[in-house]
Amino acid sequence: MSEQKKKTNIILFSGDYDKAMAAYIIANGAAAYDHDVTIFHTFWGLNALRKDQQVPVKKGFLEKMFGKMMPRGADKMGLSKMNFAGIGPKMIKHVIKKHNAMPLPQLIEMAKEQDIKLVACQMTVDLLGLSKEELMDGIEYAGVAAYLADAEEGNVNLFI
Amino acid sequence: MSEQKKKTNIILFSGDYDKAMAAYIIANGAAAYDHDVTIFHTFWGLNALRKDQQVPVKKGFLEKMFGKMMPRGADKMGLSKMNFAGIGPKMIKHVIKKHNAMPLPQLIEMAKEQDIKLVACQMTVDLLGLSKEELMDGIEYAGVAAYLADAEEGNVNLFI
Amino acid sequence: MSEQKKKTNIILFSGDYDKAMAAYIIANGAAAYDHDVTIFHTFWGLNALRKDQQVPVKKGFLEKMFGKMMPRGADKMGLSKMNFAGIGPKMIKHVIKKHNAMPLPQLIEMAKEQDIKLVACQMTVDLLGLSKEELMDGIEYAGVAAYLADAEEGNVNLFI
Incomplete structure (x- = not known):
């Protein structure tokens, strides 16, 4: 007799602060409305799951390059528009504070508390040379299947 | 006996002319096929709803900065690719005219005539310091809920 | 008695190598799970369907410009992030090879073999001045309808 819960599935491909904010706001909203929610992080979206401190891992040359060039965690991500070498993100964080909105790292914490399933795409984790030690604890690793x-059971499917 | 209308819901996050064109073409098409259609404008997508003239509004410093740097209305938006400091949009508008396609401001007018629900995301309106006086009349203001x-009742849900 | 097949419909708007890779990986995955799959290529996404050799076609000035500036085929596309004047794509292709993942041109071949419907948006083919001779054989041309x-019958609809 039980009705199935609605499902929201977001692919977070983008490594931009503003796009990741949109993804996590929708995800947290959907969880509050009792959806089963998954955020599947792939390519640059994986950076939202990186720990902000450097983790010593042995890597090949290209993997080291990717690791150095990509932002370490949500707070260090840039904007998709008007980034201006990092001034844009500061402006956005300032107005987020002013309007009592939630910055991205807090939105991610909230997602964990609401049991949103955070998934890292195994294939792109490998391609970008990331290791599990560098990514948040408590996330899952999976693929396109x-x-x-x-x-395919989702009510709201988005690619961000 | 009446069947429910199909629903198309588009989140327009992007402030690019070409992406907004795609969003409005799909929306107008769906409305012509008798879908209930909503375009939810958030972040840079709000610029498509800005009036093209300057509206005198009292603002804080950061809000004034955002207001100055963001394009005033659909016609002033840039391209996501090959923008070349504004030459790309001119090229695109030229070929749009040549092929009797519809430029973005006309697509937005058509959307209004077809009763497509145009929504501005209240949270990002606040973050970017936009005021209702600066945005088109006849739109709605709402949030993630x-x-x-x-x-969750949609047949076609897209994030653009 | 037969159940209808599930459907995956992807709009590929982006002309970036990494985004097109994501689109084709999801599409190939969905086809392997027996979905009916369509990739609808519009705007810069059409470049994934271009032949890599130059095809002599008579064109107007703007169409020639677009033709020259846009990448000829999947292998020549840039990255959405960290493109670095073409170094990024080389790095990605290197790690793709290293990890035995599939580069984009092969993913497109696989899509054809799995009978994924590849569609070129007629309107943007016209706008960008592309001709059928310049695009792959065996694709379809269609519009928003x-x-x-x-x-509207889709289980997984994405805009990439």
């Missing part, structure tokens, strides 16, 4: 299994 | 209420 | 007919 797992994504599709969720998404 | 309203978006999800539409989207 | 055909897209919506597929998408």
